[in-house]
Amino acid sequence: MATSYSKLTVIGHLGADPETRTLPSGDPSVRFRVAVSERVRGEDHTTWYTATAYGRLAETCAAYLRRGSAVYLEGALSLRTYTDREGRERVSPDLTGREVRLLDRRAAEGGAGTDEPIMEAIPVDDVPF
Numbered sequence: 001m002a003t004s005y006s007k008l009t010v011i012g013h014l015g016a017d018p019e020t021r022t023l024p025s026g027d028p029s030v031r032f033r034v035a036v037s038e039r040v041r042g043e044d045h046t047t048w049y050t051a052t053a054y055g056r057l058a059e060t061c062a063a064y065l066r067r068g069s070a071v072y073l074e075g076a077l078s079l080r081t082y083t084d085r086e087g088r089e090r091v092s093p094d095l096t097g098r099e100v101r102l103l104d105r106r107a108a109e110g111g112a113g114t115d116e117p118i119m120e121a122i123p124v125d126d127v128p129f
Helices: 055-064
Strands: 008-014 019-022 028-040 043-054 070-083 089-102
Touching: 028 055, 043 055, 043 070, 055 089
Parallel strands: 043 089
Antiparallel strands: 008 028, 008 070, 019 028, 028 043, 070 089
16 A cells, blocks of 8 residues: 655744644644745745644644744645635645744744754654544
8 A cells, every 4th residue: 555645844934923722632732824935036925824733742832933933844735725705715725733943043042052953843653643
């Protein structure tokens, strides 16, 4: 049986503080939006990704991430379709976070002047699905 694996990596900035929730199982989850800006054919273009993390990774994200934080995000991509307020059908790129790294050292206690990562990677095995 062949196995498949989806992985997308983005580096961007949070558009708002993360939203923390508790799942019915009692496990924490966190949701946040990441803006990735690129120059395409001489024009600036921003793509927004909605990211979700679970378990220990969610706890770490909630503790360290804030609006404007620079992050490295790696996870599985899914495309969600929805209808906006004007009745137009839209598509949202959603990521289920497998690894999140805080790139903004000023946000972490004691992070200044060190080369060590501020957030440790959480193994995929710790994701509750």
